[in-house]
Amino acid sequence: MPPVDPPSPVPPPAGPQSDPYVTTPALVPLRSAAQAGDWAATRRFLTGLGDDDQAYAVRMLTEIDDTEAYLERAAAENPDDPLARTLVAARYVVVGWNIRTHSRPQYVSRDQFTRFHEWLRRAEELLIGICADHPSYALAWNARLATARGLELGQSEARRRYDRLAAHHPYYFASQRHLLQKLCPKWGGTYESLHEFARTCADAAPPGSLAGALVADAHMEHWLELDEPADGEYIASPEVRDELTEAAARSVLHPDHRPGFWDVTCHSLFAMALSTGGHHAEAAPHFKALGERFDRQPWGFLRGDPESQFVNHRTTALTLTS
The missing domain is CATH 1.25.40 (Serine Threonine Protein Phosphatase 5, Tetratricopeptide repeat)
Known part of the structure; x- marks a missing residue:
């Protein structure tokens, strides 16, 4: 009986995907x-x-x-x-x-x-x-x-x-994210303690670690607590942009970074924070790393469907940098 060829691998579904599996x-x-x-x-x-x-x-x-x-x-x-x-x-x-x-x-x-x-x-x-x-x-x-x-x-x-x-x-990135949430004003913390913790973790971590994404997480939590127009002025500020790009360069965009299970979440945090502030060119490397993948949680903070928000911001960022 002739050998049977193994089945061809099933190609991944086309289009944006948020299912972690x-x-x-x-x-x-x-x-x-x-x-x-x-x-x-x-x-x-x-x-x-x-x-x-x-x-x-x-x-x-x-x-x-x-x-x-x-x-x-x-x-x-x-x-x-x-x-x-x-x-x-x-x-x-x-x-x-x-x-x-x-x-x-x-x-x-x-x-x-x-x-x-x-x-x-x-x-x-x-x-x-x-x-x-x-x-x-x-x-x-x-x-x-x-x-x-x-x-x-x-x-x-x-x-x-x-x-x-x-x-x-x-x-330990998961626990850092837990404490970051507890330090938010909505859980009895302050903006000062929130940002201080994120920066301290990012500064102390080895190059290429995940901790830099805490900086993006903290800025998104701060932005969500503000009302218009203060929220737009905050997330669009050059100071926030520079802190986000520096944190990304030390973490998931660093040459020593080794991809892992958290990458979709971390790149989504950076991509969303930078895009929301209108810093589309700075968001582009994160969209390139994500490809068709995205985490619904951060994108769900924006008005409208998370997938549509991801696609629209990705299109803007990649068009500007193509």
Whole structure:
């Protein structure tokens, strides 16, 4: 019998893509393992990743619906494994946030808050034990930053948790983003502390790391808090433009940068912040790096459909620089 040729690879869909399993196809085996309830494959996938990619993959895993039972079973069968227990807690955090939604507090009902806090307290109880047994375990401390914000435990407690993690993992991007959110005025922080933290992280990180994207994240959060016309004047200022381009040059545009799971998010943050300020030429390298990929979260902050916003700003940037 003649040999059978292997099937040709399926080409990626044409046009802009925001599904993380399309923009980052290396994540597909993790989703398949989770949907099959295959703990061994899940663990093998996650433990083979570096810190930043692992944190991103955990975020994707815990956002898959109805994974609680399989993760709880894995934790029960592997009581000494901090990964299994942490994933259960991280999933509880996601379930809670899905109940609360990301709406402003005035649009969240009392019942939503009650159920939200119940899930976060369940997560926190698990995480306290994990961090006691494994004081340097980054994934657990990262989840505790999410519970600290959701349970409104205050700035000092959030900072204490971050410092405990940073003592062992000083450039842990996922936790830096968690603390950045907590430092926003909407969570009891200030603009000064928000920008100071982003700049400090970016300055301290090795060239080519992800931390520079925190500068873009901070500027977008600041811009979102302002009303017209102050918001337009702020994001269009030369000072913001220069800080964004410098941060990008030290991070995802640096020759030492190694692409990873966070790249679509980071380039989307820079592209959106620069485009919103009218700095289209400076945004072009990020659009070129993205190609047809984009993260819906930052582009969803603009009025209109996120995909249309991405395409329109990309067209402007690439036309001006062609």
